[in-house]
Amino acid sequence: xxxxxxxxxxxxxxxxxxxxxxxxxxxxxxxxxxxxxxxxxxxxxxxxxxxxxxxxxxxxxxxxxxxxxxxxxxxxxxxxxxxxxxxxxxxxxxxxxxxxxxxxxxxxxxxxxxxxxxxxxxxxxxxxxxxxxxxxxxxxxxxxxxxxxxxxxxxxxxxxxxxxxxxxxxxxxxxxxxxxxxxxxxxxxxxxxxxxxxxxxxxxxxxxxxxxxxxxxxxxxxxxxxxxxxxxxxxxxxxxxxxxxxxxxxxxxxxxxxxxxxxxxxxxxxxxxxxxxxxxxxxxxxxxxxx
Amino acid sequence: xxxxxxxxxxxxxxxxxxxxxxxxxxxxxxxxxxxxxxxxxxxxxxxxxxxxxxxxxxxxxxxxxxxxxxxxxxxxxxxxxxxxxxxxxxxxxxxxxxxxxxxxxxxxxxxxxxxxxxxxxxxxxxxxxxxxxxxxxxxxxxxxxxxxxxxxxxxxxxxxxxxxxxxxxxxxxxxxxxxxxxxxxxxxxxxxxxxxxxxxxxxxxxxxxxxxxxxxxxxxxxxxxxxxxxxxxxxxxxxxxxxxxxxxxxxxxxxxxxxxxxxxxxxxxxxxxxxxxxxxxxxxxxxxxxxxxxxxxxxxxxxxxxxxxxxxxxxxxxxxxxxxxxxxxxxxxxxxxxxxxxxxxxxxxxxxxxxxxxxxxxxxxxxxxxxxxxxxxxxxxxxxxxxxxxxxxxxxxxxxxxxxxxxxxxxxxxxxxxxxxxxxxxxxxxxxxxxxxxxxxxxxxxxxxxxxxxxxxxxxxxxxxxxxxxxxxxxxxxxxxxxxxxxxxxxxxxxxxxxxxxxxxxxxxxxxxxxxxxxxxxxxxxxxxxxxxxxxxxxxxxxxxxxxxxxxxxxxxxxxxxxxxxxxxxxxxxxxxxxxxxxxxxxxxxxx
Numbered sequence: 058x059x060x061x062x063x064x065x066x067x068x069x070x071x072x073x074x075x076x077x078x079x080x081x082x083x084x085x086x087x088x089x090x091x092x093x094x095x096x097x098x099x100x101x102x103x104x105x106x107x108x109x110x111x112x113x114x115x116x117x118x119x120x121x122x123x124x125x126x127x128x129x130x131x132x133x134x135x136x137x138x139x140x141x142x143x144x145x146x147x148x149x150x151x152x153x154x155x156x157x158x159x160x161x162x163x164x165x166x167x168x169x170x171x172x173x174x175x176x177x178x179x180x181x182x183x184x185x186x187x188x189x190x191x192x193x194x195x196x197x198x199x200x201x202x203x204x205x206x207x208x209x210x211x212x213x214x215x216x217x218x219x220x221x222x223x224x225x226x227x228x229x230x231x232x233x234x235x236x237x238x239x240x241x242x243x244x245x246x247x248x249x250x251x252x253x254x255x256x257x258x259x260x261x262x263x264x265x266x267x268x269x270x271x272x273x274x275x276x277x278x279x280x281x282x283x284x285x286x287x288x289x290x291x292x293x294x295x296x297x298x299x300x301x302x303x304x305x306x307x308x309x310x311x312x313x314x315x316x317x318x319x320x321x322x323x324x325x326x327x328x329x330x331x332x333x334x335x336x337x338x339x340x341x342x343x344x345x346x347x348x
Numbered sequence: 349x350x351x352x353x354x355x356x357x358x359x360x361x362x363x364x365x366x367x368x369x370x371x372x373x374x375x376x377x378x379x380x381x382x383x384x385x386x387x388x389x390x391x392x393x394x395x396x397x398x399x400x401x402x403x404x405x406x407x408x409x410x411x412x413x414x415x416x417x418x419x420x421x422x423x424x425x426x427x428x429x430x431x432x433x434x435x436x437x438x439x440x441x442x443x444x445x446x447x448x449x450x451x452x453x454x455x456x457x458x459x460x461x462x463x464x465x466x467x468x469x470x471x472x473x474x475x476x477x478x479x480x481x482x483x484x485x486x487x488x489x490x491x492x493x494x495x496x497x498x499x500x501x502x503x504x505x506x507x508x509x510x511x512x513x514x515x516x517x518x519x520x521x522x523x524x525x526x527x528x529x530x531x532x533x534x535x536x537x538x539x540x541x542x543x544x545x546x547x548x549x550x551x552x553x554x555x556x557x558x559x560x561x562x563x564x565x566x567x568x569x570x571x572x573x574x575x576x577x578x579x580x581x582x583x584x585x586x587x588x589x590x591x592x593x594x595x596x597x598x599x600x601x602x603x604x605x606x607x608x609x610x611x612x613x614x615x616x617x618x619x620x621x622x623x624x625x626x627x628x629x630x631x632x633x634x635x636x637x638x639x640x641x642x643x644x645x646x647x648x649x650x651x652x653x654x655x656x657x658x659x660x661x662x663x664x665x666x667x668x669x670x671x672x673x674x675x676x677x678x679x680x681x682x683x684x685x686x687x688x689x690x691x692x693x694x695x696x697x698x699x700x701x702x703x704x705x706x707x708x709x710x711x712x713x714x715x716x717x718x719x720x721x722x723x724x725x726x727x728x729x730x731x732x733x734x735x736x737x738x739x740x741x742x743x744x745x746x747x748x749x750x751x752x753x754x755x756x757x758x759x760x761x762x763x764x765x766x767x768x769x770x771x772x773x774x775x776x777x778x779x780x781x782x783x784x785x786x787x788x789x790x791x792x793x794x795x796x797x798x799x800x801x802x803x804x805x806x807x808x809x810x811x812x813x814x815x816x817x818x819x820x821x822x823x824x825x826x827x828x829x830x831x832x833x834x835x836x837x838x839x840x841x842x843x844x845x846x847x848x849x850x851x852x853x854x855x856x857x858x859x860x861x862x863x864x865x866x867x868x869x870x871x872x873x874x875x876x877x878x879x880x881x882x883x884x885x886x887x888x889x890x891x892x893x894x895x896x897x898x899x900x901x902x903x904x905x906x907x908x909x910x911x912x913x914x915x916x917x918x919x920x921x922x923x924x925x926x927x928x929x930x931x932x933x934x935x936x937x938x939x940x
Contacts (some may be wrong), residue, residue, distance in 0.1 A: 158652070172643065277443045
């Protein structure tokens, strides 16, 4: 029982990371109808930026954090201009392939610069954690969970209660109508990419002290986050968060009770099970193309 | 090699096949010379290895040209399928001392099954699911190769892989691989002109339309995916025999990316493009060896190339060459104008071709169609009218199987089709056109109509082959476009595209033809022609159910009218009588 509680805590912590990246997926998907296969690389790049600023250059953690997020905003903008925007009128297949190309470009550029050796990034706090009854609460996991909760609330407030959020929603629902109402669709898409890159980057920075900072972390996180969006219901914000948490828990328990080397395989099994038995996910609805 | 050929029925009967083979004799002579050369010319070891790699990789890339180029479905796990074939041959010959041929066949079958299962679990859903699932599958295969040490030797890999007794020397084995390449290349090259190949292209261009003309969209996609997997497995099996050693890193996601880049660079639509892309991406890294000294650098360049190719050269090198040399190449064969189009609608059921009872379609709380009855009499023109938003197109979509009915029953010529998917309804004799034209846009007018004529259950095309082309030419002639059969869809005006869509439906010799607002967007002279066309169709006894807003057209063409408003039937009967009905006038013009 104690072990189970401990695993539950760890599972929620790791699941919160998947939820953050999944949220980035969903935002871009809703704005552009495109799945961004480079979403996980945003996390990886941000983690490496942290290594550069906080470890290699030895700058203060908070400054490095802000700089890394600023770097991600820039990367999101470049990504939009270089990868998505030129292809916006093409069918989804070329766009998907281009984002896969971008994912390969990003991860291997970092590999070429930094080499294959995983890097270590310290956590935000000096205290490693606190013992609460039978459960040991790791401070970094606590931080991850707290940030995720704050972001989910912020996200809700931003999209439901600010003008910019409503414009973004209008754009994702009907681009033509939005542009007729005087909303600059290309600006909205730009903002979406920047916001998603920052979200993905934040997830990467938060999870970096728990995992190692490695080239593979991007694709691993992206796969989990994608599985999370399918479990929750594709394109659904709440679904992405619930799906991410569920996946984190399933995976942590699977690794503890079934097999460690195949830990990364559980996400795939859950994914296929959902695709076969409930492709619309927990919250989603089946949508058919209009004839 | 038996597996892929099962998936590739070469169109045409025996009488048609002989001249085809004769025409392709130069290809086989060329291939034979090439095989002869590889079997006799002495290469040094380095050149030999490059040739071996290029030959086997090209077969795997052919697989991508089938699934991605022909069918428009993505496969990011080609290296995993390649690995399945390689490990089957590797482990089978070295650990279990099985016959090479048995292992090669086994590898193909394993790849086929894996591909089919993966496809079946995912291909009903959108393309990004497939992309992610194939990436996941790729990761799982790599995990298993590394961690299942008792079976796969883990990261150490599999040494001492055997070759068949017949091709024990490295050179004869290479010649054997080149022969396989030529054979597979031949099959992939001609796949687009077979029934399965046309179905794949139709699915790529327009899934909804493909279903409605009688193509089993899901099965076509799974076939394409499984075929691609099998070619990956075959290539991997050949590769293992060639290099005698395999290890997990040769079949990682990075290799899948390399295959994808090869395919895109050369041109995804054709095996020639695949061969060009494979050759270049094997040779270029050899010339630029210094790039390999920095890990990640050459893959980063591949990633960048993918983005640039997609943006600036979407059809790859071969597509580029194709367009540039178009005017020097021989024009496509002009087909003789077909005979007068014969429509022989089947008559199985009774007097009524279509009986719809209590049909409802709800979208959440919205009752788009609510308890509607329609009876369409054989041999007449029946119109379904109603103001905008009255549920006409929804009704048509339920009738053709694009939407599942919430309640009610649809009987077509004595067959209950209520629960059938679109392609089975097409097979049962239903043909339709769309309000917003849905043609297969990368194909010619003739190819579009040929796909229509291929409807399962069309008794008028005999054994296929020439009869199929003749039937399609007659249908195009019937709508007045026979002379432009070989032009691409994009070169036709809007009105002519409408006619091609009607020709596609007519070529299928349907029992009932559904026309969804055929007059929308036509000018007055085109409308007159359309009216004339409808008369000629009806004169041959084909029953038509038409939706349109043009009251002149409807009142002149239809003998019977059903009126919908707010999803409910408000009038039904002889045309003139219905158009005078007070409820109908109120629905259209409002009341005082």
